[in-house]
Amino acid sequence: MGTVNHEVLLGLCLVIPAAGAALVGALHRRPNLREAATLVSAAALFCVVASLARPVFEGEQPALVLGEVMPGLAIALVLEPLGLLFALVASALWFVSAVYSIGYMRGNGEAHQTRFYACFALAIGGAMGVALAGNLLTMYLFYELLTFVTWPLVTHHGDEPAKLGGRTYLSLLLGTSMLFLLPAMAVTWRVAGTLDFTVGGILAGKIDGAAAAGLAALYAFGIGKAALMPVHRWLPAAMVAPTPVSALLHAVAVVKAGVFCVVKVVLYVFGMEFGAEPFAWLPWVAGFTILAASVVALRADNLKRRLAYSTVSQLSYVVMSAAILAPLSVVGAVLHIVAHALGKITLFFAAGAIYTAAHKTEVSQLDGLGRRMPWTFAAFGIGALSMIGLPPTVGSVSKWFIVSGALQAEHWAAISAIAASTLLNAAYFLPIVYRAFFREAAGPQHGEAPWPMVAALVFTAALTVAMFFCADLPLALARSLV
């Protein structure tokens, strides 16, 4: 009886976003009801995911087979601790950003709102599919779906920059997944005879040496959503989208799907026992990405662009610690998925609020705005602290584990990269806060953005702080992986 219920709940994780999208489409002419449909679906999804937490904590792995494409190749959902964590983060933040979107989309008088909310729901459905995927094929299916349903969101404005951004977005994400991820899967299937995510991996003893490193490279660059340099360009390109899209999808759902897939491949395809050997080169590439992206962020005047490159850099923290593969660094990688999600969504929410209230997009225009929008900039400050990795924010917890893991593995290059990046992070975030609070404002007077936006960003900022004091839940899930 119990297991049957779990199957239904797993299925609901995909059905609710799809039904939400359909409902949004059906309520095209009734904007208030339409937004209510989004909120209700988001709340329902979070409740369903949360109700699946208990069995996972008790060591169960609820599973649901949706169908078999070819013998041995099934579309299957399996909920394990890592996936639960990602699903919890994505579904909780969907609700928050749905509240935020209502303020943003109406405050800025955006067009095509029905398409926006429908695609948003579908994108969350795609992220859920990635989170719950029980094998590589299922993961790949939803990974590609996520690319396609976010394309209308990236090109939302339909003008020339949007079209160009959409092309970069699609060609890089699709190009990497088709040229690298697909052959990586094909080789895995050929070598291992299965694509199922298995604790301990499926490749042990079946491939080694240069071949294993090559396969690891196909995976690392094939999962373009993890934004490892040089396949990171899609992320800044995606910033042409409305800010709620950048906030939830390009700080949480899409990019986290990327690093999540990398961690999944490291843990469940190669496996801890396989050793860090095939990934020995990866911390170097990730370390380079961390530093190079930070330098670009330092020089970017456009706020969203700066945030985007900061995301590229932070994503590589996760990839790097996953590749180091020391027990503590794996915990750090998993925690950082949560920590960065909370911090970065706060920062993007703030950027959107600034745009809505003051119509400012560049860092150099932010002088004195902190006194006019105290809540927004206080939240921005907290998000920035979390990015730098200072207490009392959750970013400091994950960074602690990442550094401890690197120490455990005695990976000095990684430690230096993290240290340098911390300084760079401080250098490109703190001046913004300084400007906002300690310089004189110019231009017409204005106040905070509409209240749903402020409420959303204050909530995520509060969560960023709260998780510093009480990170038990993600920590327990992360520890159960190693």
Place this chain on the structure above:
Amino acid sequence: MVGHLAMLQVVLPLVAAPLIVLVRNARFAWLAATVVSYTCLAIALRLASHVAEAGTLSYAIGSWAAPWGIEYRVDPLSAFLLVLVSLTAALVAPYAWRSIAAEVPADRQYLAYAMYCLCLAGLLGMVATGDAFNLFVFIEISALSTYVLIALGPRRKALVAAYQYMLMGTVGATFYVIGVGLLYLMTGTLNLADMALRLRDAQDLRPVYAALAFITVGIGLKLALFPLHQWLPDAYAEAPSMVTAFLAATATKVSVYVLLRFYYSVFDPDALFGRLPTGAVFIGLSVAATLVASYVAVHERDAKRLFAWSSVAQIGYITLGIGIDNTSGLTASLAHLLNHGITKGAIFVLLGGVALRYGAGTLTVDGLAGLAKRMPLTAFGLVIAGLSLIGIPGTAGFVTKWMLIQGALERGMWWVVAAILASSLIAAVYVWRVVESAYLKPAPAGESRAEAPAGMLAAGMALAVLCVYFGFDTSFSVGGAREAAEFLLRGSR
């Protein structure tokens, strides 16, 4: 009793055609064509289930036993093809009514249906027959009716396209018949099974190799094997849309069948792929097809020509599977006959709907601007079918690509894998040119929102749904293809 069905499904459309000409009424003609198509589908399904249970079915016409009489032979491979052809016919026929009415002058409409029935009879006959000369007759029946169908196209250029195809098609059929003549010279029989038996001792003689070359080039022309594909883009672009949809899904596919029939059931595949460089030739030409034709499609303005070039590339996938020559490769090849058939069928049916509403002149990449606003369902159907062309997971196209990559990996042909992936990336570019135009460009001013007529839309969407269905449930597509592939590789001689 079941044996008669093998004959009946060829005779039905063959008899329907003169009947249509006698009655001379378009509505009756459409009704007859539709009924015949569905009956053929029912027969094909019955035959397929019979073959799956009881094995190969042999039927001697007029009870004249082979090799003296003509034998009809339905084995797992031909059963698979019969279902493919009649399924396409059944999906296209109901939609033909509005399409033909819009694109063909009223006094010639009944002729279009008569030719359609003849073409169907020819295609089904090519698959069902076990006799080399009978096969030639059916090739000509289907080819001649196809020339007429293409010439019925709305633009004057259709006549040129039909003429071009006729020249190339005639050369192809002639080469085929020369090849058969040589084989007859060596074996003294026209029955395929009998021929195979007698060729066992004569496999390595020069006339047999000459026959092989003639048949390969002749049928290669018919199936648009690169670089013998020149007739295809014009023919597809100029024919009436329902004809394009029907031909794209069936004509080249049946020619592939004929080639496989000769390669595996008449000649000795061990000699063909072992001692002769057949595999290498096929792989080389197919890779060139997938890359070059896709590249041409990227630069094509006319939407129908764009997808016609894409067909040349996709036929490259099919022949690539033949060249790889293992179970996975051959299965991919056969499954792609079906998968590509429904995908391209969907695209051409939906484009037919657009032509009907806004005129054939709008079938350019730029002319489709704002289609998502004007015909949201049609545009969405095009996206789904387009994803299947690219080979995105969850669509029929992905399944084939996966099998093909596995086949190449089994042979250790890394560069072939790279070529497959590169060509699907190029496919993404040309498909997305259409999608971007449909979704991001503003619709021309004054165009109102109007979906295609219900029947046409239903046919197109049904095919698009099939693209997704065969991406998840492959028990028929890959299952049937694998059975046929194993049957061929086991030695069907």
